Amino acid sequence: MNTLDFYNSQSKELIKKYDNADMSKLHKLFLQYIKPKSTVLDIGFGSGRDLEFLKENKYNIWGIDPSKKFVQNTQTKFSAISNHFIVNEVPFSTDQPPFKIKFDSIIAIAMWMHLKKEQYENVVNDIARMTADKASVIISYSEGNRSEDQRYFEDVDLEYIIQLFAQYNFTLIKTVSTQDSLNRDALTWITIIFRHD
Numbered sequence: 001m002n003t004l005d006f007y008n009s010q011s012k013e014l015i016k017k018y019d020n021a022d023m024s025k026l027h028k029l030f031l032q033y034i035k036p037k038s039t040v041l042d043i044g045f046g047s048g049r050d051l052e053f054l055k056e057n058k059y060n061i062w063g064i065d066p067s068k069k070f071v072q073n074t075q076t077k078f079s080a081i082s083n084h085f086i087v088n089e090v091p092f093s094t095d096q097p098p099f100k101i102k103f104d105s106i107i108a109i110a111m112w113m114h115l116k117k118e119q120y121e122n123v124v125n126d127i128a129r130m131t132a133d134k135a136s137v138i139i140s141y142s143e144g145n146r147s148e149d150q151r152y153f154e155d156v157d158l159e160y161i162i163q164l165f166a167q168y169n170f171t172l173i174k175t176v177s178t179q180d181s182l183n184r185d186a187l188t189w190i191t192i193i194f195r196h197d
Helices: 003-009 011-019 024-033 049-056 068-077 079-084 117-129 158-166
Strands: 039-043 060-065 085-087 103-109 131-144 170-179 187-196
Touching: 003 011, 003 068, 011 068, 024 049, 024 103, 024 131, 024 170, 024 187, 039 049, 049 060, 060 068, 060 079, 068 079, 068 085, 079 085, 117 131, 117 158, 158 170, 158 187
Parallel strands: 039 060, 039 103, 060 085, 103 131
Antiparallel strands: 131 187, 170 187
16 A cells, blocks of 8 residues: 555544644744744645644645545635645646745645655755745654554655755754654654745
């Protein structure tokens, strides 16, 4: 079973699980580093948990996710703006970004460790093309033992990510390490925050 099939087939259980995670530390970083009431794109939004927090705090929310089940759930949850959430993924399959607007912030939570290292350059390019001046980018990924997990994972190369973002004048301004919000002892989460100069 590949990663996307896993998310689609397990979507109901995963949505409930993700929605019950304690994300207070990450959400505090959102409020600290994302300009109030600005326009935010969530790449790989999953259950829509982080989008819901941002919406409650008056942000203009948009999102892409490769899972049709996750997208349908989020379109239902935010029915008045259902066109803000579409099936898509990074790196994009075409030269055109999925939305024609520039975002004040882009978040990518729990998706980078699913990327292959050779995809990094195209993903960072995709993100850079969608960001407005002075934008922030918040990426959070897990480290640790995932030997029993059915999904595809790679160890994240942080130094390479920093190097790639620097080519687009993004500077790493903060790195935070936290314990797993679902109490999985084998995992640690690394959150990195970039700011466009």
